[in-house]
Amino acid sequence: MSPSKVLLHGFVVLILAWLIIPVLIILPMSFSGARFLAFPPPSWSLRWYESYLGSAAWMQATRVSLIVGVCSAVIATIFGTAAAYALNLTQSRLVRSLQALLLLPLIVPIVITAVGVFLVYAQVGLLASMTGLILANVMLGLPYVVTSVLVGLRKFDPTQEMVSRSLGMNRWRTFFAVTLPQIRPSVISGLLFAFISAIDETVVSLFISGGEYQTLTKKMFTALRDEIDPTIASISSLLTTISFILLMLAALNARNTDRSQGRAT
Amino acid sequence: MTKSTRNPSELHERREQRLMLLLLAPALLVIVVLLVLPLLWLAWQSIWQDGRFTFAHYERFMTDSVYWLAFLQTFRIAAIVTLLTVVLGYPVAYVAAGAPQRWSILILTMVLLPFWTSVLVRAYAWLILLQRNGIINSALTGSGLIDAPLRLVNNEFGTVIATIHILLPFMVLPLYATMKKIPGELTMAGASLGGSPMHVFLRVFLPLSLPGLIAGMVLVFVLTLGFYITPELLGGGRTYMVSMLVSRNIEVYNEWGAASSISVVLMICVFLVFRLASLLIPFERIMGTR
Numbered sequence: 001m002s003p004s005k006v007l008l009h010g011f012v013v014l015i016l017a018w019l020i021i022p023v024l025i026i027l028p029m030s031f032s033g034a035r036f037l038a039f040p041p042p043s044w045s046l047r048w049y050e051s052y053l054g055s056a057a058w059m060q061a062t063r064v065s066l067i068v069g070v071c072s073a074v075i076a077t078i079f080g081t082a083a084a085y086a087l088n089l090t091q092s093r094l095v096r097s098l099q100a101l102l103l104l105p106l107i108v109p110i111v112i113t114a115v116g117v118f119l120v121y122a123q124v125g126l127l128a129s130m131t132g133l134i135l136a137n138v139m140l141g142l143p144y145v146v147t148s149v150l151v152g153l154r155k156f157d158p159t160q161e162m163v164s165r166s167l168g169m170n171r172w173r174t175f176f177a178v179t180l181p182q183i184r185p186s187v188i189s190g191l192l193f194a195f196i197s198a199i200d201e202t203v204v205s206l207f208i209s210g211g212e213y214q215t216l217t218k219k220m221f222t223a224l225r226d227e228i229d230p231t232i233a234s235i236s237s238l239l240t241t242i243s244f245i246l247l248m249l250a251a252l253n254a255r256n257t258d259r260s261q262g263r264a265t
Numbered sequence: 266m267t268k269s270t271r272n273p274s275e276l277h278e279r280r281e282q283r284l285m286l287l288l289l290a291p292a293l294l295v296i297v298v299l300l301v302l303p304l305l306w307l308a309w310q311s312i313w314q315d316g317r318f319t320f321a322h323y324e325r326f327m328t329d330s331v332y333w334l335a336f337l338q339t340f341r342i343a344a345i346v347t348l349l350t351v352v353l354g355y356p357v358a359y360v361a362a363g364a365p366q367r368w369s370i371l372i373l374t375m376v377l378l379p380f381w382t383s384v385l386v387r388a389y390a391w392l393i394l395l396q397r398n399g400i401i402n403s404a405l406t407g408s409g410l411i412d413a414p415l416r417l418v419n420n421e422f423g424t425v426i427a428t429i430h431i432l433l434p435f436m437v438l439p440l441y442a443t444m445k446k447i448p449g450e451l452t453m454a455g456a457s458l459g460g461s462p463m464h465v466f467l468r469v470f471l472p473l474s475l476p477g478l479i480a481g482m483v484l485v486f487v488l489t490l491g492f493y494i495t496p497e498l499l500g501g502g503r504t505y506m507v508s509m510l511v512s513r514n515i516e517v518y519n520e521w522g523a524a525s526s527i528s529v530v531l532m533i534c535v536f537l538v539f540r541l542a543s544l545l546i547p548f549e550r551i552m553g554t555r
Contacts, residue, residue: 016376019433111508
């Protein structure tokens with residue numbers, strides 16, 4: 001290896017360490033026995049996990065976030081898959097131009113989105129409600145599903161659908177029997193992305209959630225702004241563990257995609 | 266009787282188009298009601314107050330220094346963050362794209378793990394690392410490198426560090442996707458024709474990776490323009506970005522007209538960046554849908 005290559009690889013290793021270490025440092029902090037954030041912790045304990053799991057308020061916020069995450073991811077996946085299917089098949093230019101509209105939630109700065117949703121919800125009385133939170137996260141999750149499913153559909157040969165329909169299956173059954181099994185990995189990855197984006201969403205829920213229906217992220221944000229409570233470290237560790245498991249699932253899912261493509265070609 | 270004389274393929278096409286619109290309807294409805302209409306509403310609110318048109322909210326951009334200082338700081342931070350993500354992200358994508366598959370998967374996983382970790386969790390991690398009696402300061406003072414702890418957080422420095430940490434994947438992923446498509450034969454041909462490695466990189470590889478680079482830069486720049494969580498948590502009141510200006514005007518002052526006009530100007534900035542970038546590469550390319 002030439003010296004310049006060694007230098008380059010060394011630089012990359014440093015950057016990767018810089019990316020990973022802040023995420024990992026939370027783990028030991030969450031087992032600290034001290035109230036203040038010293039590293040390494042002076043003593044070890046599970047008290048911050050107890051203070052999280054034993055708190056009714058934190059548990060309620062966690063429940064709200066999980067319900068919002070699951071419901072909005074499922075709805076966004078159904079709406080998004082239908083939309084991607086239409087965008088992929090259509091010949092009409094008008095319909096295709098609507099694609100940019102579906103990506104809009106990724107482009108608009110999140111604070112503006114939050115203010116806008118707040119305006120609408122204040123009119124129709126959806127502030128501080130479960131329905132409001134789910135709908136807002138469906139909107140935010142749609143671009144991930146549409147993008148991911150579109151990529152999957154591009155690799156799918158639409159003549160297979162025509163064959164199935166010419167053999168007498170209707171459109172609906174053709175989709176579930178022929179198309180969906182082949183694009184399943186991209187639908188699943190869209191679902192995972194929508195779920196993660198809903199669980200992680202903070203700014204919109206700062207504006208629209210409240211009372212009984214406060215999300216975990218809103219509660220964490222206010223806790224972080226007001227005082228640094230080590231309970232956050234235990235929640236963060238749990239959240240990171242969940243993300244890690246989901247990332248592994250996504251990686252397995254991607255490997256299946258490669259395999260099913262290998263079979264098709 | 267013109268209808269019955271229409272040829273069947275045209276009828277079929279119209280039915281087909283209606284079905285496609287029907288399939289698109291639920292997704293479009295959610296986005297139009299919760300995003301497009303509110304944006305138009307904000308635009309209207311910014312010029313219409315108490316039953317008449319007014320430009321007072323926009324005049325404040327000229328007169329009130331808080332406004333243009335916030336925009337100035339936001340654009341400066343966005344430029345710094347974009348530049349640094351290029352410096353950090355390009356080598357990572359380059360090594361990942363050139364490495365054997367097992368290594369490139371490992372590198373991408375390490376890039377993606379923080380990507381999948383909550384933004385709040387990462388902001389919290391940087392608070393722990395950078396605070397006055399945090400890990401970095403105690404390591405530096407403990408080793409005798411500095412006498413007094415440095416001010417690393419509750420300022421622009423802390424905001425920039427955490428923002429780069431959150432946005433780096435948005436640079437690495439499009440770069441990696443583009444670099445992966447550059448045929449290895451091209452750089453080999455360049456080298457066999459006598460080009461030095463540096464020369465081949467600058468004349469062959471770099472130009473071919475430009476679309477990915479532009480896509481990454483646009484994404485990072487635009488996302489930083491609207492960033493809210495890191496400046497709020499790590500800026501310590503010294504970093505005042507546009508998004509905070511919007512939320513303060515609503516939460517603290519209940520000034521909807523002002524918040525609307527700032528939102529409109531920020532939206533225009535974002536669209537201009539996309540418009541400029543789309544002169545260089547297609548929009549779908551930036552968003553990764555192609």
